[in-house]
Amino acid sequence: MWKRALSAGCLCALRPQLTLARRHASSTSSVSSAVDSILLRSLKEHYLEVSKMSPPPKVNPPSPFSVVKGALDNDGPVLRRSYGDEEITISVMRLASIIPGGGDDEDDDGINQLFLHVDISKPGRKERLHFLCGLYPDAMGIHSISMRPTLKNSSSQFVRVPSTYQGPAFQDLEEKMRDALHGFMEERGLNESLFLFLQAWLYVKDHRNLMRWFKTVGTFINEHKAV
Structure with missing residues (x-):
């Protein structure tokens, strides 16, 4: 009880x-x-x-460059061309993606300063020639030149950090050699003529990534809400 x-x-x-x-x-x-x-x-x-938002007018890459299939969906090369026995690929990113706040000038539209990773490879070679360049509407400058291992998976070369000596800074080279290297690039069509296409391409890629971001975040929140 x-x-x-x-x-x-x-x-x-x-x-x-x-x-x-x-x-x-x-x-x-x-x-x-x-x-x-x-x-x-x-x-x-x-x-x-x-x-x-309206996309920019369609711009074709300068001949003989062609767009790498699937480039919009990864961080690998955007353009490719052959020059003799050389295979040339170009990857691009905005200055703002490297330096936070870079390219924020309203007159620049945020993407008037581009960085290019240019890779030149040859059959049977274990190394490729790598150029890091700055691209602008009216000019292209070389920042550095180095030899890097040839990669089978080209989509990963964009972020790989070299571990061997990369050579002298470009500005430390003699003027005659700097001029010769610019001529080497010009001969292969690596100049400011690439700017309009790459600027428009980055706009489309950024737009696509932003749309995908809104959609995936919304999907996650909605699924979480339903649990």
Whole structure:
């Protein structure tokens, strides 16, 4: 009899706490749901806004360069061409992607300063010639030249850091040699004529990445909300 009364008393004492816990959980769930809905609405609005942006006029790459298949979906080479027995590939990125805040001048539209990774390889060679260049609407400058291992998976060469000596800084070379290297690049069509295409290509890639970002984040939030 005493044990039953004690047990009943304990249950009565715990019941209000359980009720409060349920109310708190319900309140937290309601707030979370409201926050998710606000975020999903914002993501959808921005997605629709970005989807209405007009793409730049279509620009073809200068002949004889061709666009690498699937380039928009990875960080590998964008353009390719053959020159004699040489295979030349070009990867591109914005200055702002390397230096935070770089290229933020409103007159630059954010993508008037580009960096190129130019790779020149030959059959049977274990190393390739690598140029890091700055590309502008009216000029292209060489920042560095190095020899790097030839990679079978070209999509990874964009981010690989060399571990061997990379040679002297370009500005430390004699003027005659610098001029000869610029002539070497010019002979292969590596000059400012690439700028308009690569600028338009980066715009399309950035637009596609932004659309994909809004969509994937929204999908994740919506799935989380449904759990």
